[in-house]
Amino acid sequence: MEIEPTSSHTVTVSSSKETGGFGRALGRLLAPGDVVGLCGDLGAGKTTLTRAIARGAGVPAAVPVNSPTFTILNLYDGRQLRICHLDLYRLSDGRDLEGIGLQDLLDERTALVVEWFDLFSDAFDSDHLRIQIERTSDQGRHFHLHATGESSCELLEELRKGSAPVE
Numbered sequence: 001m002e003i004e005p006t007s008s009h010t011v012t013v014s015s016s017k018e019t020g021g022f023g024r025a026l027g028r029l030l031a032p033g034d035v036v037g038l039c040g041d042l043g044a045g046k047t048t049l050t051r052a053i054a055r056g057a058g059v060p061a062a063v064p065v066n067s068p069t070f071t072i073l074n075l076y077d078g079r080q081l082r083i084c085h086l087d088l089y090r091l092s093d094g095r096d097l098e099g100i101g102l103q104d105l106l107d108e109r110t111a112l113v114v115e116w117f118d119l120f121s122d123a124f125d126s127d128h129l130r131i132q133i134e135r136t137s138d139q140g141r142h143f144h145l146h147a148t149g150e151s152s153c154e155l156l157e158e159l160r161k162g163s164a165p166v167e
């Protein structure tokens with residue numbers, strides 16, 4: 001039996017601005033096929049982080065990045081990468097994910113960012129970067145990163161290498 005590698009790391013920020021820096025750094029590193037799963041309470045900062053990830057991937061500032069509340073998913077075109085932004089909060093049945101053709105969406109130019117990932121995490125590739133957002137104060141957040149697979153471990157390694165200043 002092959003054992004998939006795992007890797008963990010925690011990033012601490014003290015403002016939305018710093019969340020922006022962290023998210024943009026992650027967005028710059030994303031590649032097609034990557035899956036980023038965001039977890040954390042209401043208002044933890046999942047959408048704020050997603051927006052920064054999209055900016056880092058080259059989605060222009062003029063393009064609004066908000067929770068896809070009524071549509072389940074939004075697509076944003078970045079430099080070379082397309083970001084597929086899912087929010088599972090209102091999804092009542094994981095089988096609905098099959099209906100939206102998740103596998104077809106994940107083509108050779110698309111990465112996934114999923115809010116409320118834990119609700120239906122089984123529907124996604126086991127190789128993913130999970131980010132648990134912990135609110136430490138009004139503006140403070142811990143981002144607990146956990147990579148479970150070869151490509152997400154590489155992504156996390158790259159992020160750690162460049163993670164000294166978060167701008």
Ligand SMILES: Nc1ncnc2c1ncn2[C@@H]1O[C@H](COP(=O)(O)OP(=O)(O)OP(=O)(O)O)[C@@H](O)[C@H]1O
Pocket residue numbers: 013014015016017019040041042043044045046047048049067115138139140141
């Ligand atoms: N360090 C921080 N990082 C992210 N957001 C922060 C931070 N400090 C304060 N905030 C504020 O917290 C709120 C986070 O809202 P956001 O919509 O991103 O949360 P969410 O996790 O997506 O919520 P929901 O569960 O409703 O989808 C925003 O108003 C944001 O300005």
Ligand SMILES: [Mg+2]
Pocket residue numbers: 046047048067115
């Ligand atoms: Mg949200």
